[in-house]
Structures are given as structure tokens and as C-alpha cells.
Amino acid sequence: MHVLPELGFAQFSLVYNTLSLAIAAMFASFAFFVMARSQVTAKYRPALVMSALVVGIAGYHYFRIFESWSDAYVLAESGMYVATGEPFNDAYRYVDWLLTVPLLVAELVAVLALPKSTRGSIMTRLIIATVLMIGTGYPGEIATDITTRAIWGAVSTVPFVYILYVLFVELSRAAANESGEVKTLLNNTRLLLFATWGFYPIAYLFPQLGIDGAWATVGLQVGYSIADIAAKCGYGVMIYAIARAKMEAAGESVDAAPAMRHA
């Protein structure tokens, strides 16, 4: 169990308000992805449904993390926030990732609307790899000694590298016939995923690097929250943009009988 450092008013509030921001962002995104389904044709809707599930699940977990954070601290006479003894349950994040990360990689494959044979194989391998990545990262996260942490961290890196290989090599091959705009969007989406996921291993290394104390705790919580908002809400919006760009490239529309109206 991690010992919570004493925090100043601004430090406690920054985490508190960032967690609340994440709740608002996740649930607003949920409403957005549910409504955005009517802006795309049927074959792109599974991707938007997955985006909605991801942010819905994350919204629930941020609500729990927010409550846990509020219960873990109390404002003391000194004007500082001190630990109440109630543990701050950061494991909600792992539970969240176990459900949302497979969905995140699946939605990227889904929006490309690849032929069924290619899609099935890529999706299955990606989902297994993400579950292995998060499952093996967890024992390291809760370990109290640095060595156990380092070993599980190294094990977890193997599926992570495999995911990157599938997304950047195999998926590029499968999307070779897409239009220029779709290719650019696909590339930006993968880069966003890579950049935001990059925060998690860095945060994982904090104890190894000896980074600790009040600002480390604050930086970790704020960093995780911003990375999650970008990797879930921002990423989902880019998936939606890919669907719309593919519709445009194919001359598809969601309006009833558009061909007749424009005739």
C-alpha cells in the first residue's frame, strides 16, 4: 500500500479538479458517441459503440477514483491535506484498462471496416496482447520491491511492442487502399495512441527513478487523467473523423435518399 504524502491546498485541489474534469469529459463523450451514431452509416456504427463503451466505463471509474481521493484526505488545522488512513484505491485504473484498452484497439480496427477475414485475425491478436500487457503490469504495480516491479514491467513490455508492430505494420498493409485523408487520419490516430500510452510506462518507472513525494503523487494523478482524456475522448473523436472521411471518400450520406434530392 502506497503511503500518501501530505499535500498543500493547491496540490490537493489540482488532483481533485482534474479528476472531476475527467468525469465530465468521459460522460460528455459518452453522450457524444451515442448521438454521433446517427451521423455515420451502419458499417461504422460498431466503432462508435465501442468508443461510447470505453468512455462510459472510464467515467464510472473516474467517479470511483474521485470518491476514493476525497475520502483519503482531510483538511487539517494546519491548512494542509493529510491522509485519513482510508486507502486511496488506484487499482481502479487497472480494472478500467483491462476493459477499455482491448476496446480501444478493437475500435481502430473496426472503423477501417476491413474484409471479415483480415479483421477477425488482427482484432483477436490485439485483444489478447492488450489483456496480457495489462495483466502482467499489475503484479509489478502492486509489488513493494523494485526488482519484482522491474521484472513484471519487462514482461509487460513484450505484448506492448507486439501491439505497436500490429498497429504500425500490419494495419498499414491492410489500409493500403484508403484515400489520402483517411491515411493521414489513421496515422495521426495511431500516433495519438502511441504518445498517450507512452505516459503509462513512464509513470510506472517513477519509483525506479526515485521520484516520490507530494508533487510526484500530484503529477501522476494529473498525468494519468490527461493521458486518459486524450487516449479515450480525443482518440474516439479521431475514430469518428476517420468514419466521416471514409464516408466522404465513398460518396456516402446519412440523409434519406440523398441521390434523389440532389438530382
Added chain:
Amino acid sequence: MHVLPELGFAQFSLVYNTLSLAIAAMFASFAFFVMARSQVTAKYRPALVMSALVVGIAGYHYFRIFESWSDAYVLAESGMYVATGEPFNDAYRYVDWLLTVPLLVAELVAVLALPKSTRGSIMTRLIIATVLMIGTGYPGEIATDITTRAIWGAVSTVPFVYILYVLFVELSRAAANESGEVKTLLNNTRLLLFATWGFYPIAYLFPQLGIDGAWATVGLQVGYSIADIAAKCGYGVMIYAIARAKMEAAGESVDAAPAMRHA
């Protein structure tokens, strides 16, 4: 951390009931914008979705502000409301604006359904400017000395003026071909935005002007709430009116097979 003044029964209740009014107005507006999507053609729906997200996010924050206000005060033996020591977290407003203000400017651009090239450029610049405006206002808001507050207030005014320039000069040029009714509505919507946003810098100046105490706290909370209801619910309804006016000007309808019926 702001010290909360002692409040009379009427003063405390006025804020309490106004915050509850805001919750009701925001969530009712959310339901309205979600349902109103079916009254417009596909190209105007993104604007209504954004209106729905804005009031949904604001409804969540008003719920939090209401809870925080209730927890911050207790009715004493004297019949007065006194601070419990639990801080009143007014920062929810900034978190709210960070998410809703970019959406508010984006929905105005979206409802005009401009050509993709013009729309993208205007929207990107407006969103960056709003984030800069709110991001630089915040350090001033939490500052304890008047000078720091004044400096950040001045910095924040620069993007604010730029936003006004884009909305009143660039957007007028882009909407030059609109019908008379649409132009009037567009103008009224911008004026509503300008008038309601005008309250925020005035409220920001309160400490500079030496306005403090019980009625200042009450005036600030009631003023913010009314400004928010006008700037989010009222503004969204006007965006809807613009969409309907544009549909009418173009002879569009959401009824099935309109061409045949009017034949």
C-alpha cells in the same frame, strides 16, 4: 483559499435555490437538444449535439457546485449560516468553462455549415483562443494578491478580444450570403454571447474594486448562474433557431420524401 462570509437565511437560500434552478435548466436543456436533433437535417445536427454536450457538462458541474455550497455552510444557533470549514470549490466553474466555452464557439461555426476549408480554420483558431483565455484567467483567479490577479486578467483579455474579432468580423464575411432572417439571428446570437460573457470579467474585477462580503458572494454566485443559463441554454436555443431558419431558406424538411409532397 477564499474565506466565506457569514450569510443571512435569505442570502444563503438565494444562492442555494439559484444553483438548483441552474441544475434543472441545464438538464432540461440537455433533453431538449437531444430531442431537437430529429427536427433538423444531418448537417445541422453536430451543432445541436454540441449544445447538448455543453448543457450536460454544465448540469454536472452545477450539481457539484450545489453540493459544495451545501457542505460549506451550516445553520448556526444564531440563525445565520456560517462556514463549516469545508472549502467551497468554485474551481468547478473553470473546469466547466475549459470544456464548454470551446464547444460554444464551435457550435456557432458548425450551425452555419460553412465550406470545410473556412470552417476548419475558424474553428481551430477559436478553440485555441478560448482555451488560452480560460487557462490564463485561472492563475489570476486563485491568486491571493491583487497585482498577480490584474496581470493574468490582462493576459486573458488578449485572446478574448481576438475571439470577438473572429466572431464579429471574420464570421460576418463568411456568412455574407445568408438570408436576412439568418443574418438577424446570427447577430442576436453573437450579441447574447457578448452580453453574457461580459459578466465574467466584471465578476473577475470585484476584488480589484474592493467589492467583498456577504452580498458580493451572493451576487457573484447568482450572477454567474444567470449568465451561464443565458449563455448555454438560451444561446443553444438560438443556434437551433438559426438551423431551422437556414432549412426554411433552403426549402429543406425533415419529413420523408419532401420533394414528392411539394410536387
